[in-house]
Amino acid sequence: MHRIFVIIGLLLTLLLPMSAQAINDECRAKVDTALAKEQRIYRTVLFGRKEAKDAPIGEVRYDKNGRAFYKSGPHTWTHAGEDGEIYYISPMMDNEAELDSVPVDQGGADLSPAALPRSGILDVKRTMTSELIPYLTQAFRAFTCRVDMVCYRIEESTKKHSGSGSVELPNRVGGCIRVDSEEWNSIPECQFAGKAGGSQDTADSVQYCQKVGDSLVQRENEILKMIVEYDAAYRSLLQFAGVFDEFLQEFRWTITGSIRKAASIIGSLGRIPCFVSSCEEYPPR
Amino acid sequence: MCDWSCKKLPLTGKALGYPKSFALFSCNPESRSPNPEVRSPNLACPPKPCLPAIALATAGRRREVLIPNYVYPCIALAASLLFIQTSHAFSINPKPASFEDIEMALGIGDYEDDGTIPTYLENAQCGGFDYDVSVVGKIPQVNGLPGRDGDYFGNVTSGMAVRNDEGFVAPGDVDVCGYRTACRPDHDAYGCDNPENARYCPPFFDIQPCQRPLGDATPEKDPVPLGRNETDFDFTCGGTKMPTNGKVCETDYDSKGYMYGGDNAGLDGGLCGWLNNRWLYGYYEKKVPVDYSCNDNRDPNGDGTKLLGETLCEVTLYSDNSSCRFISEEDAALGFGQRVLRRDEIDEAQPDDPWLINEKYRLDWVTERQCCTFQNTDEIIYGPDYGAGDTSGDAPETEELLRNCIPCEGSDCRYVQGVSPEPRWQYYPPWVEEVDDRSECFYCFDSEQLELGIEVYISCTDEKAGEPIYPCAGLINERGFHRRERGAKKYRSFFRHYTGSYSRDPVPFTDNNGDKYLMDDYQKSNIPVSCYSMYQEMDYKTDVARNASKSCVIAAYYLAQNRNFWEMGRSALTERGPSPIKIRGTQEGHGEYNSEFQDIPAMIRDTEFDETSDLWYPSIGNAFALTNGKVMEERYNDDLTMVLLQPSDSAHLESTIQLYYTEDDEPDEKDQKVAFSSGTMLRAFDDTVYTEGGDNRAIVEWWQRQETMANLLFSPPSIHLLLPPAWSVGLDPLDPLFTPKIVEHTDLDKDPRSQALDVQLEANEDIIDIVKTFLSKTLTPQIEEELIPVLVPLGSPTEFRALAEKWHGWAIAQNKRGGSGGDDAIELAAKLEQYARYIEEVRKLRGELTWFNNQLFETQNTITETIGEWLNEDVTAQYDEFRSLSRKLEPLETIWKHAQSTYRKMHDINSMPWCHNERFTVPIYSLLDPWMPRRPGLTNDYLPPLNISRKISASFDFTALKAPSGVLEVPVLDPIQVRIAMEVIKPPNIKTEKVNVPTLPDLPPIPSIKEYIENYEDSGNNIYPEINVGAYPPSIEFEIWSDSEIDSFQSILSEINSVVAGMRREYAAFWGSQTMFSYDSPPDALTEQDCYGPHSDTCVHSEMDLLERLMRFGSRPAVLLMEDFLSIGSSRPNPADVGYGIESCPENDWACQLLHGTKTYSYEGWDIDWEEGEMPDLERRLCPQSEGTLSEQLRSCMFQETLVDTSGGENKYPYAVDRGRIIPSFHIPDNIEINHTPIE
Structure with missing residues (x-):
């Protein structure tokens, strides 16, 4: 009997964290989703976004609900998830594609259908990489701000009472522009106030967001460096290649002509010996 | 000894x-x-x-x-x-490591007096020049020998003197002594095959009659001393003794010792002795009683003793000769008058009395006589009147012309038709006196009785005697006796001896110590010359000198210094007796050498600025160049790019011959340039120069033309491969076509990328294969990977089996408990087992790529096969033929090299025993025999000619090659492996009773693109574009000489070889005659003038040009003097004026290296015609909903099949991750197109 209680107790203890874990998993999942979206938007700013009909087969885009769509045909975008398959055609995809979490009038990127195709910073032609650096750094700074904002949002959400829906949050992150938008309201799954074990979850969520956010930023930092290096090399090559292409076209005939002439002579030159007798002086006249 | x-x-x-x-x-x-x-x-x-x-x-x-x-x-x-050897070849390090090495070699800087090259030059035997000294007077003047002199500077450009054809110096004009004979050698050439001439042809008299001037050697007496190398020979020409100083004419070679009782007389020894004493016949007479009518009074039918009538007197009537015979040794031991007699007694040769039939009437032996002259051996002259001692029969000067062999002096030694004398008449009885009234043969009639008509013979001393009557008065004329006889052959010399000498002005030159003084050996005298054949006067300009006539010895072999040529060569030390004698090397010395070698500037910079046509000012001022605005606008449209592409420096490289036009070629002074080296134009000369021929030097010109032709033959047309620079077509310079060798180190010297193009290629036999590989590599399209993401489950069979085991356990427990779900659980366990079995099949995906590559290669095969076939059939076959014919030229090259080497050795080794310069001496035509064809011609019309047609070199021109753009896609599977969701299939605790047993679907099938494609292709479509092969490019023709042409070249080259070899032999014999002996190996004493056979050993000289030959031996040292530089030819004509063929290389002065032509054809080749250079859209769908190119369709299909179909609805496979979250893994980034954005 005593043994059964112990076992049940153990089971209970095992169960409890699971449920708490379950709750925290949701918050973590939200953290992941939010951060992933920021990263995607950031990347879109860097690389641009084509219209859905021009995208190649194999491209993946997210819609406003966070669902991933795969372009499986020239006009078809497919989503296969828990909730079954959803199919968009390209114009619909454009309409449904996710937009920036920050509204356009508050400094966000305009990814509305009207603004497509949007060229990314790195798409700009006929500039040198050095000239793109300020924009890239600015985008990166915005990205770090957004990450901070996400974590701030999470943190603030944890202070809110669970059970109540999403509430407005004062959005104040040091060094970043204020953003007032519905998107940045609290996340219900992360509201732990008044919940048993809430402090634990709070700590966990906040910690998690910090950790993931930091590593994300750091990773993107490294990746950006690499991108810039590659871009610089690439643009230098393009500069040179353009001139060299011209050179090749113009000079091809001179080079090959000389080669042809030289080849016919070089072979014969080797056979001509030196006539020593012609090294004498001549008598004065 | x-x-x-x-x-x-x-x-x-x-x-x-x-x-x-x-x-x-x-x-x-x-x-x-x-x-x-x-x-x-x-x-x-x-x-x-x-x-x-x-x-x-x-x-x-x-x-x-x-x-x-x-x-x-x-x-x-x-x-x-x-061993006349060429000196050690001088060599110097071709790659000096420092400037000091160079200074040391050139003798500059610290090594001023010591340089390797100057020291070597100073030690040279000969050469150099001295412009201040004239050649006049330095051509040897020869005395004492027959021949023809000439005008030394009459034909300067030919290099030889103008021979004085009319001015033959005959043996009479120079001192000569020797022997002459009325007999002839026993040879058909002298008519001795005609039996009527048998008496003039002693059997021992050879064409080469004797081998030494004096001595007393005959086949019965050995020569003393024996010949050189202990050769035994037959005859000396005369008797007496060979003088040790070689001066034959000063001895009593012609002593008539015999007449005065001496012995060893010249005319009685040697061949002369045999001619005089052994070639005899017998003379017979008969005293016959005649009657008063002067008829033979003997009984003709009786024994000759019975007289018919009354004898008036005796007359010596019959005379006859026996046939000529050679007197044997024993008979010769008998004295005069006995030799033939004895013979006579032995055989039946006693001639018969011609009048009587009775054989008893034989003539009586009288004496022996010489066969060829009919004269008595006792030198008693028989005249017509009274016989012995009567010298009235012939001119007094013929009193010497009695014997078979007599001496000759001066012009007597010449044999000239109509001038040289026959032997003296020999008279036979009956003598005039004998039948005259002073002999007994007269009678008188009694005059008184005669008036009565009665003939009474009384003595004429009686008073009554009438006038004497001579009945035999008409005898001499009527009976036709041999009144007189004369040798039919004129006296002709068979041995002559001259004494030659020459002198000239000495040539000043520098010897090896740097001293300039006259060491030149410029005169020689007292050189005995002996000639050993029957005298025949000929002019070798119009006659051929047969080997038999080359039988004179120029015996410059005596020890006195001015009588031999033994000190002309290299100076050295000789050991002779107690003290060594220094060979002075008198001809060794040289003139000046030029110590500065100036090069012609190869770059000709035209600094003249022509305002109408030149773009750039040629002078550089103030560190920038200016363009000419006018030209820039008119011609280049003010386009700076074009301007920049024009060369600003109008310097150009001009290939030129070493010489410029002289005033002989360009009378216009403004076209004349400096003759940089007239030394090169020094003409070679040979012995074929003749008066009417001008500059004609047959051998030299012929040889120069053959050199040109042979060079054409042995540099056959070549095949060039022209390739674009690797970098311009995006090719790898380390491709084996460009770099046959593997580059191991980046040594800048040897980095193939910095080598010239021809070197890189190293065309060899494998070149065709390399070209083939190269073409197939460049012409086949590029291949690119396209990733096709597929979703495949990840799991480990062990894990699945463990799970199955647990479920099984629970099921059993459950069933035991009686709960539900046990069967489901068992089904689940079975499913897990199935998973375990098939999960590994994911590995099959690897095979997809191999299969796909196979498809691709089959397609590319068409390209490589087509190229390969063309190369094999049209190119390789022809190329092989070309190469095999080229190989056939190799043995020809050997023959030609041999001829060249023979020619050079003849000049440098055989003809140059000591340094000398033969220019301006008189040509010696006999040296052209017997090797020059069609003599006595002096032109090269009949010398074997090589006639090589010029061919055309072939070029493979790949410079228009372009690597194709466009790619072929190869789909490569990119598996995304996701684990199964373990919590779904996590087995419960055994004791748990309420469990929801999940149902697992089948494992999602392993996707296979192979199936898709096979289905697609079964319907007759191709995933890759078709390859259509158009028309073949034409086959390439290589020009080469045909088989029969090469065979004819071979025979001509062999002929050339034999001509040149003959030439070498002749000249080697000529010069070799003077180099055979030396101070260290002089000839055996008294054998200096021996000649053991014509055209052999020392006996190689012909008589009629002895003067020219000695002149040649004595020619001046090898320093080029003033007139030598006038003996030049002219420069090569400008091919633009005369044509680019053989006419631009005139054979009288030049041997050239002509190049073969090249022919260029318009481009033909292959092209891969590929629209857009991209993969096309497929004709059909591989699977529903898919569209576009191969990779696009495959991506769609795989997405559908592996993600959508398997992870939703009933077939939902429990992946650990929500499939919505797997979708991003399928993302394939876009290709970025780089297009040319023109500047607008």
Whole structure:
């Protein structure tokens, strides 16, 4: 009997964290989703976004609900998830594609259908990489701000009472522009106030967001460096290649002509010996 | 006789640098009973030859090798005198490591007096020039020999003198002595095949009659001394003794000792002696009683003793001769008058009385007579009147012309038709006096009785005698007796002896010590010359000199310095007797050399600025160049790019011959440039120059033309591969076509990328294969990977089996408990088992790529096969033929090289025993026989000519090659592996009773693109674009000479070879006659003038140009003097004026290297015609909903099949991750197109 209680107790203890874990998993999942979206938007700013009909087969885009769509045909975008398959055609995809979490009038990127195709910073032609650096750094700074904002949002959400829906949050992150938008309201799954074990979850969520956010930023930092290096090399090559292409076209005939002439002579030159007798002086006249 | 005692040294010749090893001996002289007569006056012992054993071994006899004590200089001397070798080739390090090395070689800077090259030049034997000295007076003036002199500077550009064709210096004009004979050698050439001439043809009289001037050698008497190398020979020309100083004409070679009772007389010894004393016939007479009518009074039918009538007197009527015979030795031992007689008694040769039939009437022997002259051997002259002692029969000068062999002097030794005399008339009885009224043959009639008509013979001394009557008065004319006889053959000399000498002005030159003084040997005298054949006067300009007529010896072999040529060569030390004699090397010395070698500037910079046509100002001022605005606008449209592409520096490289136009070629002064080296235009000359021929030098010109032709033949047309620079077509410069060798180190010297194009190629036999590989590599399209993401489950069979085991356990427990779900659980376990089995099949995906590559290669095969076929059939086959014919030229090259080497050796080795310059001497036409074809012509029309047609070189021109753009896609599967969701299939605790048993679907099928594609292709479509092969490019023709042409070249080259070899032999014999002996190996005493056979050994000279020959021997040293530089030719004509063929290389002065032509064809080739250079959209769908290119469709299909179909609805496979979250893994980034954005 005593043994059964112990076992049940153990089971209970095992169960409890699971449920708490379950709750925290949701918050973590939200953290992941939010951060992933920021990263995607950031990347879109860097690389641009084509219209859905021009995208190649194999491209993946997210819609406003966070669902991933795969372009499986020239006009078809497919989503296969828990909730079954959803199919968009390209114009619909454009309409449904996710937009920036920050509204356009508050400094966000305009990814509305009207603004497509949007060229990314790195798409700009006929500039040198050095000239793109300020924009890239600015985008990166915005990205770090957004990450901070996400974590701030999470943190603030944890202070809110669970059970109540999403509430407005004062959005104040040091060094970043204020953003007032519905998107940045609290996340219900992360509201732990008044919940048993809430402090634990709070700590966990906040910690998690910090950790993931930091590593994300750091990773993107490294990746950006690499991108810039590659871009610089690439643009230098393009500069040179353009001139060299011209050179090749113009000079091809001179080079090959000389080669042809030289080849016919070089072979014969080797056979001509030196006539020593012609090294004498001549008598004065 | 002196002898040397020798002991063998442990050294071998090899140690001293000789190619063959031979034994060396060290010898010390030991005099033993020297024979004072044989000894030379200044020596203790006569010198023995100083020869290495090998030289003697090759001479066919093994002799003691006798080498003096000083081995080393002896070998050197022997080498220099006997082996005429070219000096050691000078070599210098071609890659000096520092400037000091260069200074050391050139003798500048610190090494001013010491440079390697200047020192070497100073040690040269000869050469150089001296403009200040004239050649006039330096051509040897020859005295005492027959021949033709000439005008030395009459034909300067031909290099030889103008021979004075009319001015033949005949033997009469120079001192000559010898023997002449009325007999002839027993040879068809002298009519001796005609039996009527038998008496003039003694059997022992050979075409080459005798081998030594004097002595008394006959086949019965050995020559004393024997000939050189102990040769035994038949005859000396005359008797007496050979003088040690060689001056034959000063001895009593013609002593008539016999007449005065002496012995060893010249005319009685040797061949002359045999002619005079052994070639005889017998003379017979008969005293016959005649009657008063002068008829033979003997009984004709009786025994000749019975008289018919009354004898009036006796008359010596019958005379006849026996046939000529050679008197044997025993008979010769008898005295005069006995030799033939004895013979007579022995055989039946006694002639018959021609009048009587009775054989008893034989003539009586009287005396012997000489066959060829009919004269008595006792030199008693028989005249017509009274016989013996009557000299009235012939002119007094014929009193010497009695014997078969008599001496000759001066012009007597010449044999000229109509001038040279026949022997004296020989008269026969009956003498005039005998039948005259002073003889007994008269009678008188009694005059008184006669008036009565009665003939009474009374003595004419009676008073009554009437006038005497001579009945035999008409006898001499009527009976037709041989009144007189004369030898039919005129006296013709068979041996002549001259004494030659020459002198000229000496040539000043510098010897090896740098001293300038006259050491030149410029005169020689007292050179005996003996000629040993029947005299025949000919002009070798119009006649061929047969070998038989080359039978004179120029015996410059006597020890006095001015009588031989032994000091002309390299100076050296010789060992002779107690003190060594220094060979002075008199002709060794040289003129000046030029110490500065100026090069013609190869770059000709035209600094003239032509305002109308030049773009750039040629002078650089203030560090920038200016363009000419006018030209820039008119011609280049003010486009700076075009301007920048034009060369600003109008310097150009001009290939030119070394010489510029002189005033002879360009009378216009403004076109004349400097003659930089007229030395190059010095003409070669040969012995074919003749008066009417102008500059014609047949051999030289012919040879120069053959050199040009042979060069054409042996540089056959070549095949060029022209390739674009690797970088311009995006090719790898380390491709084997460009770099046959693997580059191991990046040595800048040897980095193939910095080499010239021809070097890179190293065209060889494999070139065709390399080209084939190259073409197939460049012409096949590029391949690119396209990733096709597929979703495949990840799991480990062990894990699945463990799970199945647990479920099984629970099911059993459950069933035991009686709960539900046990069967489901067992089904689940079975499913898990199935998973375990098939999960590994994911590995099959690897095979997809191989299969796909296979498809691709089959397609590419068409390209490579087509190219390969073309290369094999049209190119390789022809190329192989070309190469095999090229190989056929190799043996020809050997023949030609041999001819060239023979030609050079003839000039440099055989004809140059000592340094001399033959220019302006008189040509010697007899040296052209017997090797020059169609003599006595002096032109080269009949010398074998090579006639090579010029061919065309072929070029493979790949410079228009472009690597194709466009890619072929190869789909490569990119598996995304996701685990199964374990919590779904996590087995419960065994005790748990309420469990929801999940149902697992089948494992999602392993996707296979192979199936899709096979289905697609079954319907007749192709995933890759079709390859259509258009028309073949044409086959390539290589031009080469045909088989029969090459065969004819071979035979011509062989002919050339034999002509040149003959030439070399002749000149080698000519010069060799003077180099056969030396101070160390002089000829055996008294054998200096021996001639053992015509055209052999020392006996190689022809008589009619002895003057020219001695002139040639005495020619001046090898320093180029003033007039030598006038003996030049002209420069090569400008091919633009005369044509680019053989006419641009005139053979009289030039041998050139003509190049073959090249022919260029318009481009033909292959092209891969590929629209857009991209993969096309497929005709059909591979699977529903898919569209577009191959990779796009495959991506769609795989997405559908592996993500959508398998992870939703009933078939939902429990992936650990929500499939919505798997979708991003399928993301394939876009290709970025880089397009040319033109500047607008």
